Amino acid sequence: MTHDPNGAPPGGVLERLTAALGAEGSRRGPPPVERWNPDYCGEIPMRIAADGTWHYNGSPISRPALVKLFSTILRRDPDGRTVLVTPVERVGIEVEDAAFLAVELAVEGAGEARAIAFRTNLDDVVPLDDAHPLRFERDPEGGFKPYIAVRHGLWARVTRALTYDLVELCEEREEGGESWFGLAAGGRFHRIARTSELS
Missing domain, CATH: 3.10.540.10 (duf1285 like domain)
Structure with a gap:
């Protein structure tokens, strides 16, 4: 030591x-x-x-x-x-990556009225809202890694299992003259990627 x-x-x-x-x-x-x-x-x-x-x-x-x-x-x-x-x-x-991992997901409702909350590996409970947005990064395999803002500039990486659950809730929408794949929740549409990037 x-x-x-x-x-x-x-x-x-x-x-x-x-x-x-x-x-x-x-x-x-x-x-x-x-x-x-x-x-x-x-x-x-x-x-x-x-x-x-x-x-x-x-x-x-x-x-x-x-x-x-x-x-x-x-x-x-x-x-x-x-x-x-x-x-x-x-x-x-x-x-190395993110300060926390999002390990559990709770979902209520549908569309933009849908409420989503995450629990981290250290038992922070984080709602998906304007103060706790999602962001997405490309992984080496070409997929997307989602992160949720937790607090004080720190993020939680959403585990692969929960990412699959989130993808099940996603949809395509036209916004700004472009087609986007994303997630409606917390009063807004969270863009993940242009639909053209996924084809």
Whole structure:
């Protein structure tokens, strides 16, 4: 194991972050990370793998409660860096794909009145709405990977199984003189791709 650049022993960063969270523990609701702007203290050897597992110093973090705790102080800064932030410390971590995975889907209604909500692997419940839009990226095989905005600039990648469920709800529409394949939900039509790109 390597030592912290500030001289703390291995695990010291995690202990400091946990202690800072403990000081905020009496606060109800999620920590107000959008209001915390301490100095940036550099990167720590923490990584969120593409499969959603969290690693520290090359080893998976085996305590789910600790991962959930750290996820509450995660945000994406305007410079694109993903950080863990407390009132006194801000440290960068590596994210291979997305900070979260969307692992469960609930659907009610039809058309633009359809309500869709996702549950992440860390138990955030996220409605599909203007504050939590979908975005789509091409995968190496030429398909599309959907992501849902969660909070503080962070996204959840929708699992392959849920992607198939979403595709079942999709339709083609004419918009702006073009034919689009997309999903009606949350009061609007979420464009995925031009129909011509799918043929």
